[in-house]
Amino acid sequence: MAMKTGKGALLATVAVGVLVSGCATQSGQTGSFNKWWECAIAGGVVGGAGGALDKTGTAVGAAAGGALLAGAICALADDEPKAAQPAAKPKPVPAKCKYVVPGWDVAMNGCPADSDGDGIPDPLDKCPGTAMGEKVDKNGCAILEEAHLASVHFALSSSELAANAKAVLDQEVVLMQRYPYTKITLTGFTDSTGPLEFNNKLSVSRAMAVKNYLISQGVDPARITMAGDGPEDPVATNATKEGRMQNRRVQLELKN
Numbered sequence: 001m002a003m004k005t006g007k008g009a010l011l012a013t014v015a016v017g018v019l020v021s022g023c024a025t026q027s028g029q030t031g032s033f034n035k036w037w038e039c040a041i042a043g044g045v046v047g048g049a050g051g052a053l054d055k056t057g058t059a060v061g062a063a064a065g066g067a068l069l070a071g072a073i074c075a076l077a078d079d080e081p082k083a084a085q086p087a088a089k090p091k092p093v094p095a096k097c098k099y100v101v102p103g104w105d106v107a108m109n110g111c112p113a114d115s116d117g118d119g120i121p122d123p124l125d126k127c128p129g130t131a132m133g134e135k136v137d138k139n140g141c142a143i144l145e146e147a148h149l150a151s152v153h154f155a156l157s158s159s160e161l162a163a164n165a166k167a168v169l170d171q172e173v174v175l176m177q178r179y180p181y182t183k184i185t186l187t188g189f190t191d192s193t194g195p196l197e198f199n200n201k202l203s204v205s206r207a208m209a210v211k212n213y214l215i216s217q218g219v220d221p222a223r224i225t226m227a228g229d230g231p232e233d234p235v236a237t238n239a240t241k242e243g244r245m246q247n248r249r250v251q252l253e254l255k256n
Helices: 005-024 036-053 059-078 163-178 196-216 241-247
Strands: 147-155 183-188 224-229 248-253
Touching: 036 059, 147 163, 183 196, 183 241, 196 224, 196 248
Parallel strands: 183 224
Antiparallel strands: 147 248, 183 248
8 A cells, every 4th residue: 555645755755865864974073973873863853753744654763764875875874984184294204413514414414424434524524544443643644643754865975865765665655644743753863974064954954855855755845853973873883884874864854
């Protein structure tokens, strides 16, 4: 037997439709029906009210229909996937660096590189390429921990550098380059033969000859000091030819 509908049923249908539309469009927002059972209760109330107004139907039937309709649609609306919120980007944590390099962005680039592993970062290292494990100063340059001495010898009454003397000085230049912040002291000497005044001038000339050679090999003249002590402070006896040859010398000293 076909069911008759009246004004109350029509009113219930329209009211439930409006209610469901609100549930579907507002689901998940504050103050709306965002659970299926909330929509079902509201739909039942509206459907029941409409049924009560309809003389051909019952309030109970209208309420049940409204509850089923509203609950089903709200459940479907509630199951729609929610838009994912973008994850917050982590803030970079500045690295802890031993040395602060002016203008270096630690947060962006991390600690500056130390290519030779001497503890001084490359932007501050004035002596790149120092040997592994060698003690260095704040500039990254190797430290000469003990004073270094060497000597070159001269012919009688001469201040000219012989080939073997230049070979010794070439080795000293390598050491001076390895320790660029050392000071170099040159002291010229003679044997005891000849006048004292002549020997004093000759000792200075010998020291000057060595200084000029070092400068020609790239040593900074500001690092060099020199003096002439004539026959003073002999290293061997002047009574023999061999001893006198040892005394005709320029002594080099490297120290920090």
